[in-house]
Amino acid sequence: MANISCSSITKAYGTHTVIEGLDLSIPDHEFVVFLGPSGCGKSTMLRMIAGLEEVTSGNVVIDGTDVTHLAPGARGVAMVFQSYALYPHMTVAENITFGVRRQGVPKPEIARRLKDVAQLLGLEPFLERRPKNLSGGQQQRVAMARAMIKTPKVFLFDEPLSNLDAKLREKLRTEIRKMHLALKTTTIFVTHDQLEAMTIADRIVLMRAGQIEQQGTPDEIFDRPATRFVADFIGSPTMNFLPASIERMGEALTAAAGPIHISLPPERFSGLKTGQQVELGLRPARMDLAPEGSANLLEGRVVLIENMGSEGQVIADVHGTEMSFVTKDFRSVRPGDRVRFAIRPEHVHVFDRASGRSLLNDGL
């Protein structure tokens, strides 16, 4: 188990820089998720920590040792690949033990460890099979067993669940989380799926174009997105955005978007000035049907209702802008109906229209 420190990491392919001057510190035992859209550099970052990609400049330190120029096998890391990367000609048992056999671990110890991980991951019946005779989920378990048996300092997961169906993905996600709770090994998990990141992470590192856009706990990222990009990327259904202009009248703070007026808590946005051009962020999950006279009331005509089982997403046309909200009472409305819904002022996000940065007071 170990802490990881990356300082001033730059990665360039020829003249094309994909990561520039990235600093990151991961404490011991933490489960960190690198999240971001395709091409943001999250997998490249993981592969540089693993040693599979050369670092153009900067340092990677694992457990106090500078591993920047060490071979992948000498870094004490284990990695689970998206494609599982099993050795197709070896049996499951041979696949799992390949690494420890290379390390020169004594045979009885290998047998003991194999028994333990196979039992933990339910692989005992498949030990003599070849990977091609296993399902996707079983193959991914073998890949995890292969990583676990080495008792590494760091676990690296490179989009390990992307090739699995939704149900299996959920199951394995839980298993990975349980494995981390039991072993407490420092873990980095790369994904582009924000739901996966939210459910599994101690801390999310959200990346964009080779830079860290924001890092924090899932709650921090969800409730206090630092930028419009983060707010847009996190949360399903995605956030509604409304260009608005600030009006400050005495103590009252309001954002006006045409006929829509949203009141904001002044103590959260003390820096806003009258006439300031902003973008409001309204999470569908933080809005619900509301009676007439409620604060921050929005009124529109229902365009579409998406049934999500226990709740539904209602998409409504509000003065020419499509906005969505989530409600449990979605069965009471029909397309074409007029609906009123509202958001509590403390759940409204405000972003600078030019820079996209959140205008929420620091420390909140």
Add this chain to the structure above:
Amino acid sequence: MTRKHFVFWTLAPATVVLASLALVSIAGAVWFSLMNRTLRSPDYEFVGAYNYLRLLRDSRFFNALQISAIWEIVTVTGTLALAIVLAVLVHETVKSPLRRNLICFAFLAPVLLPRVAAAFIWRFLYSPSLGLLNYLAGLLGLGPIEFLADPSIALLSVAVVDIWQWGLFFTVILVKLLETLPKDPIEAAMLDNASLWQIHAYVTLPMLKAPLISLVLVKAVESLRSFDLIFVMTGGGPGKATETLDLYAYQSGINLGGRVSYASAMSILLLIVTTIAFTIIWRAGKKWAG
């Protein structure tokens, strides 16, 4: 036209050509082998299995059989070993696609040479008085080495030419096969602390098992057809040191005795032995490849 008809009519011309070329000549050889025809006399008569029975008492035939077996083993293993070592070397050391393609192009050149041309080039290289190899050996204080006249190394010297032609060609095939392998298992092996040679020995080459078996079979069949190379370089000599079955068949059937029937019997036996041997090897290979 149904699919069945289409398949039939497209395959028919090639089948007819093959049947007339292969089956007719095989049938002719079987017919000859049951006679006592020679080139010296127009008279012949049916002698049944006489030629076959005589072969079983012919020590020169067994010598040729042994030389053929050694030739097969040396050229097939030599070619594959050279190809594997060179392919891994090129794969690991030459990363620029342009340089890699240039090397592959250069490696293809020997196999494009006609066998006879390759044989003559190497005869000059091997020459005790004029050859480059003996000149280099002389610089080291060795030689002159009688590459083609010394019975103990003549077969090996000819095999080197065969391995040079085919080993480099197979290197190109293997380099391209290595490029097609998925990167993830190789990276997984790197993370599993495998050294470079362990990655190739335990991961990449086993992943190429099926194409490697095919290459072995192709080379084994090809090695059976080395008559021209051996004929030009040594003519089967010195003595009988490089006389393979096809050379002996030629010598007894055309060159020396003109004993066509005897040579035909030898060819038929060779056909039967190789068919059985290759069937066994093919089945074993398929089973091994899983």
